[in-house]
Amino acid sequence: MKDEPCPLPDDSRSPVPPADLPAAAAAPERRIAHLDMDAFFASVELLHYPELRGRPVVVGGRAVDRPRRQADGSLHFARLRDYVGRGVITTSTYEARALGVFSGMGLMKAAQLAPDAILLPANFDAYRDYSRRFKAAVAAIAPCIEDRGIDEIYIDLSHIEEATLPLARRLKAAVLAATGLTCSIGITPNKLLSKICSDLDKPDGITVLGMEEVPTRIWPLAAKKINGIGPKANERLGQLGIHSIGDLAAAPPEMLVQHFGRSTGAWLHRAAHGIDERPLSTSREPKSISRESTFSRDLHARHDRAELSEIFTGMCLRVADDLARQGYVARTIGIKLRYADFQSVTRDLTLAVPTADGAAIRKAAGECLKRVPLQQRLRLLGVRASSLLPAAAAAALPAPLVQAELPL
Ligand code: TTP
Ligand code: MG
Numbered sequence: 548m549k550d551e552p553c554p555l556p557d558d559s560r561s562p563v564p565p566a567d568l569p570a571a572a573a574a575p576e577r578r579i580a581h582l583d584m585d586a587f588f589a590s591v592e593l594l595h596y597p598e599l600r601g602r603p604v605v606v607g608g609r610a611v612d613r614p615r616r617q618a619d620g621s622l623h624f625a626r627l628r629d630y631v632g633r634g635v636i637t638t639s640t641y642e643a644r645a646l647g648v649f650s651g652m653g654l655m656k657a658a659q660l661a662p663d664a665i666l667l668p669a670n671f672d673a674y675r676d677y678s679r680r681f682k683a684a685v686a687a688i689a690p691c692i693e694d695r696g697i698d699e700i701y702i703d704l705s706h707i708e709e710a711t712l713p714l715a716r717r718l719k720a721a722v723l724a725a726t727g728l729t730c731s732i733g734i735t736p737n738k739l740l741s742k743i744c745s746d747l748d749k750p751d752g753i754t755v756l757g758m759e760e761v762p763t764r765i766w767p768l769a770a771k772k773i774n775g776i777g778p779k780a781n782e783r784l785g786q787l788g789i790h791s792i793g794d795l796a797a798a799p800p801e802m803l804v805q806h807f808g809r810s811t812g813a814w815l816h817r818a819a820h821g822i823d824e825r826p827l828s829t830s831r832e833p834k835s836i837s838r839e840s841t842f843s844r845d846l847h848a849r850h851d852r853a854e855l856s857e858i859f860t861g862m863c864l865r866v867a868d869d870l871a872r873q874g875y876v877a878r879t880i881g882i883k884l885r886y887a888d889f890q891s892v893t894r895d896l897t898l899a900v901p902t903a904d905g906a907a908i909r910k911a912a913g914e915c916l917k918r919v920p921l922q923q924r925l926r927l928l929g930v931r932a933s934s935l936l937p938a939a940a941a942a943a944l945p946a947p948l949v950q951a952e953l954p955l
C-alpha cells in the first residue's frame with residue numbers, strides 16, 4: 548500500500564505560510580491522537596491469568612517459566628527470585644513498577660528488588676493478536692492511522708466532527724470492548740506533543756493539550772520526554788545546562804546548531820516550542836525484516852565456529868522465509884553483533900539484485916561478517932533485510948546493469 552495522506556480538515560489551508568509566521572500558525576490546527584496500550588504484554592497476560600490482577604508481574608521469562616497446573620488444579624507461577632539466566636524484562640505491571648522494576652532491566656537484577664514478583668514468559672502470538680484487535684477497533688471509528696508498532700498508533704481526528712473528550716472516551720471504550728484492555732491517549736495539534744501527552748496520565752488516561760498550553764504543561768518536563776532525544780543527546784544537553792524542555796526552548800538556536808549541527812539543532816528548537824508538522828504516515832509497508840538471537844552463553848568466532856555458523860545460517864533462512872511469506876525481496880542485507888562487553892556493531896551490503904533467497908542472504912551476510920572484528924566473544928547476532936520491494940514489483944524490474952555491461 549502506498550502512503551496516503553489523510554484528508555485535510557478543510558480546504559482553507561494555505562500552501563505557503565506567510566514568511567513572518569511559523570507554518571504551524573498559518574495552517575488550521577490539526578487534531579492528532581497518540582494511543583498507547585497500558586503495560587501491554589503484561590495486561591494481555593492478566594487476561595489469561597485474572598487471579599494475578601493487582602500483583603507485581605513481569606514478562607520476560609523462558610518457556611520453562613510457564614505456569615504449571617498442580618495436582619489440586621491450581622496454577623503454580625514462577626517467581627523472580629527463582630530465575631537464573633540473562634533474560635531481560637519486556638514489561639511489568641504497574642504494581643511491579645512501584646517496586647522499581649521496569650522494561651529492559653535484567654531479570655536477576657529485578658529479582659533483588661522484587662523477589663516475590665510473578666514471572667511469565669512472553670507469548671508474542673497473543674500480543675500480535677490483541678494488537679490487531681485494538682487497531683481494528685480504532686479504525687472503525689477513525690480510519691486515518693499511523694501504525695507505530697505493537698502497542699501504539701497515531702490517529703488523525705481532524706476531520707471527525709465530535710468534541711475531543713467524548714471522542715477520546717469513545718476510542719478508549721472501543722479498545723476496551725474489543726480487547727478487555729485499557730490504553731492512554733494524548734490529543735494535541737501534532738504527533739510530537741501527542742506522543743508526550745499519552746504518557747502523562749498513564750494508565751487509563753486522556754490528556755488533551757493546545758499549543759497555548761505548551762509553556763505551562765510541556766516546558767516543565769524533562770528534555771528526554773521529547774521522542775528523538777535519546778540518552779546520548781540528553782547527556783550532551785545536560786552538559787550544556789539544559790535539563791527541561793523549557794531550558795531547551797530558552798536556549799539560543801545558534802548555540803543548539805553549534806553543538807548538534809544545523810538540522811538537529813533547528814529541530815531541537817522547534818520541538819521544544821511544540822512545533823511539528825509531520826503528516827501521519829499511513830503506509831503499511833514494512834521497512835525491514837530481521838531476526839536476532841542472544842546466546843545463552845557468549846560464543847567465540849573460532850572456538851564455537853560450528854555452533855555459530857549453524858545459528859547464523861538458520862537465522863538467514865528464517866529471514867528468507869519471512870520475506871517470502873510477506874511477499875518481499877530485499878536489496879540490502881545487514882548483520883548486527885553485540886560483543887561480550889555490550890558494544891554493538893552493524894555492517895550491511897547492498898545487492899545488485901534484490902532477493903528473498905536463503906543462500907543469497909547467507910552469502911551477503913557472510914560478506915558482512917568478514918568486515919567486523921571477531922576477537923571478542925559474542926552475546927548476540929542478528930540478520931536484517933532492508934530496502935524492501937514487493938516481490939511482484941521486483942520481478943518486473945529490468946535486469947541489473949552489470950549483466951548489460953558484460954562484454955559480448
Ligand atoms: P511500551 O508501550 O513502551 O510499554 P508498556 O505498554 O508495557 O507500558 P506503558 O503503560 O508504559 O505504555 O511498550 C509496549 C510493549 O513493548 C511492552 O508491553 C513490551 C514491549 N517492550 C519490550 O519488549 N522491550 C522494551 O524495552 C519495551 C520498552 C517494551
Ligand atoms: Mg504501552
Ligand code: MG
Binds near residue numbers: 583699
Ligand atoms: Mg508503546
